[in-house]
Structures are given as C-alpha cells and as structure tokens.
Amino acid sequence: MLEPLATNRSDKPVTSLKPLALIKGARGFSDRAIAWAFIGPTIALLLAINIFPLIWTIRLSFTNYRANKPNAPLRWLGIDHYSDLLTDPEIWHGMQVTARFVVSTVVIETLLGFALAYLVDRRFRGHGFWTTVILIPMMLSPAVVGNFWTFLYQPQSGLFNYIIAFLSGIDASSFQMIGDVRLAPWSIVIVDVWMWTPYVMLICLAGLRSIPDYIYEAAEVDRASKWRQFWTITLPMAAPFIMLAVLFRGIENFKMFDMVNLLTNGGPGSTTELASITLKREAFEKWTTGYSSAFAVILFVTIFGLANIYVKALNRVKQR
Amino acid sequence: MKGLASAHSIVEPGLFAKWLAAAIVILYALVSTVPLLWIVLTGFKTPPDSISYPPKLLFQPSLEGYVNLFTTRTRQTADFIATLPPANSWYEKLVRSRNMVIAGPSKYLPRYINSLIIGFGSTFLAVLLGTLTAYGFSRFKVPLKDDLMFFILSTRMMPPIAVAIPIYLMYRELGLTDTKLGMILLYTAVNVSLAVWLLKGFIDEIPLEYEEAAMIDGYTRLQAFRKVVLPQAATGIAATAIFCLIFAWNEYAFAVLLTSGDAQTSPPFIPFIIGEGGQDWPAVAAGTTLFLVPIVLFTVLLRKHLLRGITFGAVRK
Numbered sequence: 001m002l003e004p005l006a007t008n009r010s011d012k013p014v015t016s017l018k019p020l021a022l023i024k025g026a027r028g029f030s031d032r033a034i035a036w037a038f039i040g041p042t043i044a045l046l047l048a049i050n051i052f053p054l055i056w057t058i059r060l061s062f063t064n065y066r067a068n069k070p071n072a073p074l075r076w077l078g079i080d081h082y083s084d085l086l087t088d089p090e091i092w093h094g095m096q097v098t099a100r101f102v103v104s105t106v107v108i109e110t111l112l113g114f115a116l117a118y119l120v121d122r123r124f125r126g127h128g129f130w131t132t133v134i135l136i137p138m139m140l141s142p143a144v145v146g147n148f149w150t151f152l153y154q155p156q157s158g159l160f161n162y163i164i165a166f167l168s169g170i171d172a173s174s175f176q177m178i179g180d181v182r183l184a185p186w187s188i189v190i191v192d193v194w195m196w197t198p199y200v201m202l203i204c205l206a207g208l209r210s211i212p213d214y215i216y217e218a219a220e221v222d223r224a225s226k227w228r229q230f231w232t233i234t235l236p237m238a239a240p241f242i243m244l245a246v247l248f249r250g251i252e253n254f255k256m257f258d259m260v261n262l263l264t265n266g267g268p269g270s271t272t273e274l275a276s277i278t279l280k281r282e283a284f285e286k287w288t289t290g291y292s293s294a295f296a297v298i299l300f301v302t303i304f305g306l307a308n309i310y311v312k313a314l315n316r317v318k319q320r
Numbered sequence: 321m322k323g324l325a326s327a328h329s330i331v332e333p334g335l336f337a338k339w340l341a342a343a344i345v346i347l348y349a350l351v352s353t354v355p356l357l358w359i360v361l362t363g364f365k366t367p368p369d370s371i372s373y374p375p376k377l378l379f380q381p382s383l384e385g386y387v388n389l390f391t392t393r394t395r396q397t398a399d400f401i402a403t404l405p406p407a408n409s410w411y412e413k414l415v416r417s418r419n420m421v422i423a424g425p426s427k428y429l430p431r432y433i434n435s436l437i438i439g440f441g442s443t444f445l446a447v448l449l450g451t452l453t454a455y456g457f458s459r460f461k462v463p464l465k466d467d468l469m470f471f472i473l474s475t476r477m478m479p480p481i482a483v484a485i486p487i488y489l490m491y492r493e494l495g496l497t498d499t500k501l502g503m504i505l506l507y508t509a510v511n512v513s514l515a516v517w518l519l520k521g522f523i524d525e526i527p528l529e530y531e532e533a534a535m536i537d538g539y540t541r542l543q544a545f546r547k548v549v550l551p552q553a554a555t556g557i558a559a560t561a562i563f564c565l566i567f568a569w570n571e572y573a574f575a576v577l578l579t580s581g582d583a584q585t586s587p588p589f590i591p592f593i594i595g596e597g598g599q600d601w602p603a604v605a606a607g608t609t610l611f612l613v614p615i616v617l618f619t620v621l622l623r624k625h626l627l628r629g630i631t632f633g634a635v636r637k
Binding site: 029031032034035037038039041042046048049050052053054056057067119120123124125127131132133135137138140142144145148149151152154156157159162172194197198199202203206241244248251254255257258261262275276279280283292293295296299300303304307308310 | 332333337338339341342344345346348349352353354355356358359362370371372373374375449450452453455456457459460461462468470471472473474475477478479480481482483484485486487488489490492505506508509512513516540541542566569570571572573576577586587588590591599601604605608611612615616618619620623626627630631634635
C-alpha cells in the first residue's frame with residue numbers, strides 16, 4: 001500500500017539486527033516477543049473500539065434496526081437502504097452542502113494561509129511571536145468557540161454585525177448571519193476560515209522554509225525576475241506541502257460536525273445541513289439506525305479513499 | 321553570525337518588503353484575536369452590558385458572570401431577601417443585589433473535573449500504548465508494517481458521528497454509556513493513532529547506535545528501551561501528551577452523544593449555561609475563558625512542535 005521510502009530510518013534497524021542478536025544470545029526476551037507485546041495492545045484496542053463497531057455498522061446497515069426499539073423484530077433488508085440512500089434527495093442535498101462548504105473553506109484557507117506564510121517568511125523582526133498569536137485559534141475547541149460565535153453574530157448586539165455596520169454603513173440589525181438563508185452558509189465558512197487558516201499557514205511556512213536559499217541565489221544570478229522566481233521556484237517547491245494542507249483540511253471539513261452543530265445546527269431550513277448533521281438527525285433524533293448505518297458506511301468508504309491519497313501525499317512530503 | 325550572513329545575502333527581502341509584510345501579518349494577528357478578546361471581556365460584563373448596542377469596549381467590570389457560572393440561583397422578592405440573615409460573602413451580596421438568592425453550586429466545576437479526569441486518563445493510556453507501539457514499529461521488523469501503520473492512521477480519519485452509532489449500541493450493552501471509563505477508552509482509541517505516528521517520528525530520530533552500545537555493554541533490549549530510548553524521547557513524549565490532552569479536552573461530538581450527566585465534559589455543557597430568558601452570555605463567556613486558558617498556555621509551550629503534531633509527524637523542522 002505504501003511505497004518503500006529510500007530515506008526512511010525505520011529500515012535501518014532491520015539490517016543491523018542480525019549481528020546484534022548474535023551478541024545478545026539467549027539473554028532477555030526475543031525481539032519478536034517484545035515487538036508483539038509492544039504492538040499488540042494498541043491493535044487490540046483499535047480492533048475493539050474501531051473495527052468491531054465498524055463490522056457491526058455494516059451488519060446493521062442491511063437491517064431495519066432502530067436503537068430506540070431494541071426489542072422490535074429484526075428484518076433483513078439486503079441493500080435496500082443503500083439504494084434508498086442514493087435516491088434520497090435529502091442525502092444528496094446534504095452532500096451538496098458539504099461539498100460547497102469543503103470547497104469554499106479549503107480555497108479561502110489555502111489562498112489566505114499561503115499568503116500569510118509567504119509574508120511571515122519575509123523574516124521581519126518579531127515574526128515568531130506573531131506567528132504564535134495567529135496559531136492560537138486552531139488549537140481551541142471548535143464546539144466551545146463556535147458556540148460563542150452565535151453571540152458575535154447576534155443582529156441586535158453582536159460584535160460581528162457591529163463591525164460590518166461600522167465599516168460598510170449597512171444597518172447592523174438589517175442582516176442576520178445565522179438566520180438568513182443566503183448568509184448562513186457564509187457564517188460557518190467565516191468561523192472555519194478564522195479557525196483553520198493558521199493551520200494552512202503553518203504547513204505552507206514549512207514548505208517555504210524547505211526551499212534552500214542557493215536556488216534563489218542562482219535565479220538571481222540568472223536574472224530571473226521575482227515574479228518568475230515565485231512561479232518557477234517558490235510555488236512548485238512548496239506544492240507538496242500545500243497539497244498536504246489541502247487534503248487534510250478537506251478530510252477534516254468533510255466530517256465537520258462540532259462547530260456547525262452549535263452555530264447553526266444545519267439551519268435555517270437545511271441550508272447548512274452538512275453530511276454529519278444529517279447523519280446525527282437520522283441516527284440520534286429519528287433513530288433510523290439501520291438507514292443511518294448505511295449512510296455511515298458510505299461516508300467511511302469516501303473517507304477511506306481520501307485517507308489513502310492522504311497517506312501517499314504524506315510519504316511524498318517525507319521523502320524530501 | 322546568522323544575521324550577519326543573511327544581511328548581505330541577495331535573497332534577503334528589502335526593508336520595505338519586510339515592513340509591509342510585518343504590517344499585514346500583525347494586522348491579521350490582531351483581527352483574528354478580536355473574538356478571543358471579546359470572550360474574555362464579556363466574562364467581566366454584567367448581562368445588560370453584554371448585550372448593549374453599540375457593543376461596549378469600556379465598562380464597569382463585574383464578576384457577576386463568574387458568580388453565575390459557579391452557582392444556581394432563584395429569584396425572590398425584595399421583601400423575602402430583607403428577612404434573610406445578612407449575606408456573609410461578597411458573591412452572596414452581588415447575587416442578592418439582583419433580587420436573587422444562591423440555591424447551590426452549578427454543574428460547571430464537576431464538568432470541568434470530568435474533562436480533567438477523562439483528558440488525563442486517556443492521554444496517559446494513549447501515550448503509554450503509543451510509545452510501546454511506536455518503538456515496536458521503529459526498531460523491529462514487523463510483518464505488514466506499512467499496512468498496520470495505515471490502519472492505525474485511518475481509524476483517526478473516520479467521521480465521529482459515524483463511529484458513534486455502533487459505539488452507542490456497544491456501550492449500552494456493556495453499561496459504559498455516560499461513564500468516565502467509557503469516555504477514557506474511546507478517547508484513548510482515537511488518540512493512540514496520533515501518538516503512534518508522532519512518537520514513531522521522534523523515536524526514529526534517536527540514533528540506533530545508542531541502544532546497540534548499551535546492549536553490547538550487557539543491557540537487555542527492554543533495559544535499553546527503558547534507560548536509553550525513553551530518556552532520549554522524553555521531549556517527544558511530552559509534546560505528544562499535550563496534543564492528546566488538547567484533543568480530549570476539545571472533543572465534542574462523542575461527548576454530546578455518549579454522555580449526559582456523570583461523565584459529561586465541559587464542551588457539551590458550556591453552550592447550555594442558561595440564565596433567565598435565554599443564554600447567560602457573561603457566564604458562558606466566563607466558562608469559555610476558564611476552559612480556553614489552559615489550551616492557550618499549552619499552545620505557547622508547544623509552538624516548536626505544533627507543525628509535527630498537526631501533520632501526524634509528516635513534516636518536521
């Protein structure tokens with residue numbers, strides 16, 4: 001599944017184990033016993049808390065099981081749920097809302113994050129301090145902070161509306177970020193951009209710093225313009241890092257739940273109802289456990305595919 | 321030396337470029353801090369001040385939000401309050417000046433303590449398992465190593481709501497719903513993937529020669545692990561622990577679906593701090609402030625390792 005890495009240090013011990021084993025003789029436990037004793041518990045825990053439930057989910061997805069009626073007779077439905085899901089307009093609506101949310105947040109965060117990283121990389125005095133200040137939002141709880149944004153967005157008294165009114169002259173109580181069908185999707189995008197632009201910035205910064213100075217020096221000697229240097233050196237060499245940030249933000253926002261659940265809870269109507277919110281409604285409000293399990297399986301498969309690409313990208317970055 | 325060398329470098333940005341970059345970055349940093357400052361300020365406002373328009377930047381600071389955060393109160397008539405014995409603390413006086421009496425402590429503190437217990441418990445287990453597993457993957461030839469590492473990572477990628485459906489059923493069968501043990505096990509499982517990936521990176525960086533020398537000197541493999549590798553990996557283990565702690569501290573989706581009382585943590589609790597007629601924003605802000613402060617401190621402590629932590633060890637500086 002993973003390409004072998006030429007520079008991966010973990011390959012080294014394997015070759016040097018043999019002479020060592022000879023020195024060691026029969027003293028202590030064998031390396032093999034230690035390896036399994038060290039790795040076994042983690043695998044066992046993950047099998048119990050991740051894989052066993054996953055198999056259970058797949059099984060339930062073929063039945064009419066409802067978690068609030070555990071004693072009701074269980075009927076086997078085959079793939080009915082899956083065919084229903086793929087034709088359910090609500091599910092498609094949720095997927096569209098999710099796609100729009102993922103694309104708009106990732107595009108804005110990437111542009112803004114890269115621009116900030118580029119500026120921080122000008123290495124002005126105090127850039128370390130300001131970078132740390134910028135990074136703080138991404139470490140905070142999206143749920144708790146998202147909840148507070150409902151206060152900032154209040155049309156009568158919220159700071160956000162006040163600042164917009166102050167800057168643009170529009171009456172502050174004339175628009176509702178959360179209550180308005182057109183503005184609500186942007187309300188969650190704004191909070192996500194605020195929280196996660198620093199994340200993209202940090203990764204892009206690492207990309208920019210991985211470019212050695214001598215390449216720019218050579219370009220200067222060749223009289224390449226700054227503009228040309230940016231497009232032929234900076235961007236291509238930072239690209240794997242940008243890709244990494246994009247993929248990770250994409251996966252994270254595809255499964256976004258906490259911030260949006262507290263900020264809009266999918267509303268107004270279903271304008272911000274992301275896939276995770278739909279899933280929560282089906283599974284824990286309507287209690288259609290079988291149906292929602294099928295939806296969960298579809299989300300699993302999608303994420304698993306994305307994760308696969310992600311790991312490949314990780315390895316490519318690592319090789320540099 | 322470094323400064324001198326780069327001052328003459330032709331790739332060093334010009335003074336104007338630096339000045340402009342600094343101005344934009346500092347402006348962004350200040351703007352992005354505004355919501356956080358607003359949380360802290362709102363915590364020291366009275367409820368009427370908190371919802372006044374235009375928003376008040378200057379106000380008479382009050383501890384009413386903090387008092388309301390830690391207490392439950394009942395409204396009484398002024399006549400009734402006059403019959404009570406005199407208030408024996410400043411916060412009782414504050415509450416009575418609003419025609420209320422303190423009915424008892426609120427649930428904020430127990431929820432905060434739950435967050436601490438579940439956070440530290442799951443962090444300890446995840447780092448313990450993660451260190452052993454990372455060492456195993458780093459130093460031994462394990463069949464299907466790459467596939468196992470991918471499997472461990474992929475468990476972290478699953479949407480929490482999708483995972484919560486079967487966990488909810490499983491915990492109901494096992495009696496783990498709304499227990500601290502259940503939440504500790506769940507968060508350990510989620511965090512162990514991060515711990516393994518991060519710690520494998522840290523352990524890979526410890527030269528193998530150290531252990532070999534120790535083993536030639538007569539240490540067994542386990543002694544070498546304990547006395548040579550663990551001290552060398554201490555910084556990495558500490559950084560990993562803080563990342564695990566922050567995840568468990570911030571987690572909301574599992575907490576809101578699987579806990580309701582005894583094991584409820586702060587994130588599902590804070591949004592439902594209600595006063596008379598809706599959310600008590602100064603109390604919510606006070607609760608949010610106390611909840612966020614440890615994370616801000618940890619972020620500052622961690623700044624050198626942040627990059628590694630958020631990319632599962634893929635990008636190292």
